[in-house]
Each structure stands twice: as C-alpha cells, then as structure tokens.
Amino acid sequence: MSGQYIIRRLLIMIPVLFGISLIIFTIVRVLPGDPAVVLAGPHATKDVVDQVRVQLGLDKHPVKQYLLFIGNIFKGDLGTSNRTGLPVMKEIMSRFPNTLLLALASILVATLFGVTAGIIAGVKQNSKFDYLSMLVALFGLSMPVFWLGLMLMLLFSIKLGWFPAVGAESFKHLILPAITLGANSTAIIARMTRSSMLEVIRLDYIRTARAKGLAEKVVISRHALKNALIPVVTVIGLQTGTLLGGAVLTEIVFAWPGIGRLLVEAILSRDYPVVQGVVLLVATVFIFVNLIVDILYSYLDPRIRYH
Amino acid sequence: MVDSRLDIEKPVIKERGPLWDVFRRLSKRVTAMMGLVIVLVFLLMALFAPLLAPHDPFEHSLAHKLATPTWDYPLGRDELGRCILSRIIYGARISLLIGLIVISIGILIGVPVGVASAYFGGKVDFIVQRFVDTMLAFPGILLALLLIAMLGVGLHNVMIAVGISTIPIYARLARSSVLAIKARQYVEASRSIGSSHLRIILQHLIPNSLSPIIVQSTLHMATAILWAAGLGFLGLGVAPPTAEWGAMLNGGRLYIRVAYHVATFPGLMIFVTVLGFNLLGDGLRDALDPRLKT
Numbered sequence: 001m002s003g004q005y006i007i008r009r010l011l012i013m014i015p016v017l018f019g020i021s022l023i024i025f026t027i028v029r030v031l032p033g034d035p036a037v038v039l040a041g042p043h044a045t046k047d048v049v050d051q052v053r054v055q056l057g058l059d060k061h062p063v064k065q066y067l068l069f070i071g072n073i074f075k076g077d078l079g080t081s082n083r084t085g086l087p088v089m090k091e092i093m094s095r096f097p098n099t100l101l102l103a104l105a106s107i108l109v110a111t112l113f114g115v116t117a118g119i120i121a122g123v124k125q126n127s128k129f130d131y132l133s134m135l136v137a138l139f140g141l142s143m144p145v146f147w148l149g150l151m152l153m154l155l156f157s158i159k160l161g162w163f164p165a166v167g168a169e170s171f172k173h174l175i176l177p178a179i180t181l182g183a184n185s186t187a188i189i190a191r192m193t194r195s196s197m198l199e200v201i202r203l204d205y206i207r208t209a210r211a212k213g214l215a216e217k218v219v220i221s222r223h224a225l226k227n228a229l230i231p232v233v234t235v236i237g238l239q240t241g242t243l244l245g246g247a248v249l250t251e252i253v254f255a256w257p258g259i260g261r262l263l264v265e266a267i268l269s270r271d272y273p274v275v276q277g278v279v280l281l282v283a284t285v286f287i288f289v290n291l292i293v294d295i296l297y298s299y300l301d302p303r304i305r306y307h
Numbered sequence: 308m309v310d311s312r313l314d315i316e317k318p319v320i321k322e323r324g325p326l327w328d329v330f331r332r333l334s335k336r337v338t339a340m341m342g343l344v345i346v347l348v349f350l351l352m353a354l355f356a357p358l359l360a361p362h363d364p365f366e367h368s369l370a371h372k373l374a375t376p377t378w379d380y381p382l383g384r385d386e387l388g389r390c391i392l393s394r395i396i397y398g399a400r401i402s403l404l405i406g407l408i409v410i411s412i413g414i415l416i417g418v419p420v421g422v423a424s425a426y427f428g429g430k431v432d433f434i435v436q437r438f439v440d441t442m443l444a445f446p447g448i449l450l451a452l453l454l455i456a457m458l459g460v461g462l463h464n465v466m467i468a469v470g471i472s473t474i475p476i477y478a479r480l481a482r483s484s485v486l487a488i489k490a491r492q493y494v495e496a497s498r499s500i501g502s503s504h505l506r507i508i509l510q511h512l513i514p515n516s517l518s519p520i521i522v523q524s525t526l527h528m529a530t531a532i533l534w535a536a537g538l539g540f541l542g543l544g545v546a547p548p549t550a551e552w553g554a555m556l557n558g559g560r561l562y563i564r565v566a567y568h569v570a571t572f573p574g575l576m577i578f579v580t581v582l583g584f585n586l587l588g589d590g591l592r593d594a595l596d597p598r599l600k601t
Binding site: 015016019020022023024027028138139141142143144145146147150151153154158241242244245246248249252253263264266267268270272275276279282283286287290 | 441452457553563575
C-alpha cells in the first residue's frame with residue numbers, strides 16, 4: 001500500500017518539476033530584451049553574444065529551446081557564470097552545503113523551542129504562559145529577519161563578545177544565524193502545535209484516558225502528543241523549504257557563504273545563469289522536502305494512505 | 308375618557324450596518340484594538356508626513372553624520388547626517404504604497420482567476436490549479452527575487468514582483484471560498500431563474516467570499532511590508548535618496564559597531580507596523596469568521 005503511495009507521489013512530482021522549469025524558462029526569456037545579451041552579461045562582445053545564442057539555441061523554435069534547456073539540466077549543465085566564468089553547477093555546489101547546514105540548524109532550533117512552547121501553551125490554555133508565549137510568537141512572526149539578526153549581532157557579538165559576528169568557520173559562527181533564521185519558524189510551529197494540541201485534548205479518547213484514572217502527564221505525553229504532533233510534522237517540513245528561500249537575508253547579515261548570498265550577488269551583478277540555477281535548485285529541493293514530508297505523514301497517520 | 312388605544316412604543320432598533328457590527332466585535336479584543344491603533348498611527352504618518360516630520364528628510368550634513376539622538380533630532384542622524392525620525396515618517400508613505408499596490412495586484416488578478424476556476428470547474432479548474440501549484444512551489448521570497456533579477460532593481464519592480472508572487476495565494480483562497488458557496492441554495496435559485504454566469508459571480512459568489520479575502524489582505528499587508536523592506540535591505544528596492552525603511556536599515560548596517568541607532572530605529576518601525584497589521588488581521592479573522600480561527 002505504502003509503496004504504491006510513494007510511487008504515486010513521485011509521479012505527481014514530475015509535472016510540478018516541469019512546471020517550475022517552464023516558469024523559470026519563460027520568465028528569463030519572455031521579459032524585455034534579448035536573452036542572449038542578458039545571459040551573456042553587460043560587458044560581453046558581439047562574438048560572445050552570438051556564441052551564447054547558439055549555445056542556448058535561441059535561434060531555434062521556443063519549444064525546441066525549452067527541450068534543450070531541460071536536456072542540459074538533466075546533464076547537470078546549468079551554464080557558466082558571467083562573473084567568474086565557472087560552471088554554475090560548481091558555484092552552487094560549493095555554497096549549497098553551507099545553506100543546508102544553516103537551514104537544518106534553524107529548523108532544529110525552531111522545532112525544539114516551537115514544539116515545547118506550543119505543547120505547554122496548549123495544555124495550560126489561558127494561563128500566563130499561554131498568553132506570553134503566543135504574544136512572543138506573534139512578535140516572532142512580525143520580526144524582520146534582517147533586523148533581528150543585526151540586533152542579536154549587536155548584543156551578543158559586539159557588546160557581549162560571546163559569538164563571532166560574521167563568517168562560517170566554526171560551530172560558534174552557526175548559532176546566531178540559526179536563531180535568526182529560525183525565529184519565524186519557531187513562532188509558526190509554536191502556534192500550530194498549540195492549536196493542534198487544543199483540538200486533540202478535547203477528543204473522546206482523551207476523556208476516556210482521563211476517566212480510567214491515568215495521570216495527566218501520561219495522558220498528555222502518551223495519548224495526546226502522538227496525534228497532536230502529526231500536523232506539526234507537515235508544518236516543520238514546509239518550514240524547511242521556506243528556510244532555504246529565507247536564508248537569503250540571514251546570509252547577507254552574517255556574511256554566511258551560502259547560496260542565498262550567491263543569489264543576491266548574482267542579481268546585483270546581473271549574472272543571470274547563476275540566478276536561474278539557484279532558483280531552480282532551491283525550488284527543486286523544496287518540492288523534494290514536501291514529498292518526504294508527505295510520505296512521513298502517511299506513515300504517522302495511516303488514514304492518509306487510503307484517500 | 309381613557310384612550311382605548313394601547314400606547315406601546317415601538318422598540319427602537321438601530322440599523323448600523325455590517326461594518327459597525329464587525330467593529331463592535333473587534334473592539335472586544337484588546338490585541339485587535341492595539342493592532343488597529345498601530346495601523347491608524349501608521350496611516351496618519353504616511354498621510355501627513357510633511358506636517359509631522361521635524362526636518363527635511365533629504366537634507367544632509369556630513370559634519371553631523373551618525374550623530375546620536377538629541378532633543379532636536381530625537382532618533383539621531385544617519386550616515387549622511389539626515390534626520391532619522393523624519394526619514395522614518397516619510398518611509399511610512401513608501402511602505403503604505405508598496406502594501407496597497409502589492410495587495411491590489413494579488414486581488415485584482417488572483418481573485419478573478421480563483422473564482423473562475425472554482426465556478427467553471429472541470430478542465431479550466433484543473434489547468435489553473437496546476438499552474439497555481441507550480442507557483443506555490445517556489446518557496447517564500449524566491450519567485451519575487453527571480454522576477455526582480457529579470458525586471459531589474461527598483462521600487463516599481465519590487466512591487467510588481469512581490470505582487471505577482473501573491474497571486475497564487477489569492478487564487479487558491481478565492482477558489483476554496485467559492486467552492487463552498489457555489490453549492491448553496493441561493494446560488495442554485497439564482498441559476499434557476501436564468502441569471503447569467505457574470506451575474507451569479509458578481510452578485511453572489513464574490514460578495515460572499517469576501518471575508519477570508521479581507522482577512523488575508525490585512526495579513527498580507529504585513530507580509531508585503533516585510534518582504535519589500537527585506538528587498539530594500541538587500542539593495543534591490545528604491546534608489547538612494549528615497550527614504551525607505553529597509554534601505555535605511557541597510558545603510559545603517561555598516562555602522563552597527565559605532566552607531567547602532569541608525570539601523571535600530573528603522574527596523575523597530577518595520578517590526579511595530581508589521582505587528583500592527585498581524586494583530587489587526589488576527590482580530591478581523593475572529594470577528595468576521597470565527598470558523599477560520601486556528
């Protein structure tokens with residue numbers, strides 16, 4: 001049953017991936033200007049522009065162009081950077097592990113704090129802790145990531161000197177960026193956990209567990225939590241993808257050498273092949289993360305598989 | 308003689324309309340009212356910036372660059388010696404403009420697409436929804452960044468890019484509202500008396516699916532301001548002398564070690580404004596449609 005489910009999910013993913021490549025392809029080519037000039041960069045000579053035109057097959061029919069674009073992607077060829085002359089794939093792969101590390105550390109922070117706060121707030125509904133944590137969560141949702149990063153840097157690096165302000169050399173360098181990037185997700189996860197907890201503890205089976213005289217601790221940890229955390233898993237998964245995109249601002253603040261910073265540098269220097277490559281990669285990773293979450297979800301909640 | 312008619316006063320029922328009703332429900336929540344106050348202050352700042360700003364936001368004085376707060380310059384001066392308070396007040400105009408335009412793009416394109424998709428169903432719905440799925444598969448700010456990369460940097464392009472990336476959200480929202488309403492009896496009744504598609508859509512489907520869209524727009528105002536400030540911070544937004552909160556923060560970032568007030572106050576302003584719209588949005592959701600409460 002579940003093998004079939006995974007195959008079905010994988011099949012659904014294929015058109016979405018093609019859709020994404022089609023949107024990127026269209027945006028890059030439909031917008032004003034000659035894409036060959038744009039992709040070759042502002043200082044390219046006419047020869048280079050012509051070379052790019054042939055290389056990208058821009059003299060061919062649009063459908064053929066798209067197929068060529070897809071074919072190159074499958075070969076792992078995303079073109080060459082206008083700035084460095086290196087293959088885009090190489091540029092991305094040298095930075096991607098850093099972003100992945102940052103995103104995973106952030107999701108760890110967010111899950112740890114978010115789920116804990118959400119459970120306590122849900123169990124002790126309308127308590128002071130509940131109000132306070134939900135207010136803090138709302139703050140977390142409204143906080144500009146880049147400002148939070150600067151303020152943390154100001155306090156913990158410049159004033160207190162506990163952590164380094166910029167760079168990515170050691171574990172200590174990871175802490176402030178991870179908290180910064182994870183703040184928003186912490187808030188979302190805390191709110192989700194709380195509402196899911198509130199929904200579950202009103203169900204009949206919890207009343208039964210209480211009625212048969214189980215300690216409240218056991219009711220919460222063994223009975224309520226298991227079901228309450230199912231929707232939270234989805235949110236955590238979705239956040240992982242969002243963090244990959246949101247890393248852009250955090251990476252700029254902390255001079256973290258990831259693909260977010262690469263993307264901004266590429267946009268500012270009009271290095272289109274790199275922009276196209278980074279966007280394609282992040283969107284693809286996001287879809288894969290969603291797939292993994294969906295499969296995980298079907299294991300946690302067997303009802304899903306039968307739909 | 309006693310008048311045989313019974314002198315019964317007709318009970319007075321004041322008709323105050325649905326807006327008053329929403330406000331009455333909203334006013335019961337402290338957090339929602341706090342949000343409303345913040346939003347009103349923000350709107351007043353944007354509208355009356357020239358009257359409220361103590362100084363010219365563009366007047367610079369390199370002799371006073373990075374000066375700390377004084378009575379004359381309550382929030383200090385920035386890297387070019389300009390009054391930070393005045394620039395923050397003028398910055399409200401840009402943020403308001405960005406928010407309104409982004410939401411307008413999202414609603415004006417997203418809602419009709421979503422309504423048509425749900426109303427006609429079938430193949431139209433399938434194709435539109437796959438397209439929406441694909442657009443939603445771009446995480447967060449990424450689609451906006453791709454559009455800016457291609458359109459070029461600048462305030463207009465930021466608004467267009469962020470606006471376009473909100474279209475799928477409105478399309479999805481409008482679709483799910485309409486799907487729920489479409490099956491109601493009054494829609495069927497209207498169809499049975501021969502109303503045209505356009506009449507059913509304009510008279511029944513759109514007005515009745517407005518609540519979630521209003522709530523979403525308020526919350527989106529927060530997101531739009533946040534994203535646009537983020538893009539300004541990355542140097543992709545307004546051209547230099549314009550006072551925009553994200554760009555101000557970016558200017559102050561480099562001086563964080565020597566003059567932290569330059570980056571602190573614009574960031575605080577973004578935070579408070581976004582918080583205001585979030586509080587108001589949450590409150591409106593509870594007041595307009597308690598079923599949506601999460």
